[in-house]
Amino acid sequence: ILDKAISTLQMELADTRRKQENNIEGLPPALKSSYDVQSRKKAFVVIGINTAFSSRKRRDSVRETWMPQ
Secondary structure, eight states: HHHHHHHHHHHHHHHHHHHHHHHHHHHHHHHHHHHHHHHHHOOOOOOOOOTTTOOHHHHHHHHHHHHHH
């Protein structure tokens, strides 16, 4: 049963990828290049760690751990 479900999902994935490729191929060249750029965008993430303002040693310890120099 699991093998059948996996093979069905693989076929659906292949069909979906084929449809997406066909949609991109039908676009004008100007839109194709912008689609390629959009699909390759990377996210920039900043994570903040909240420490007590009075504990400089704790802040420095966190900085050394996460931002080695």
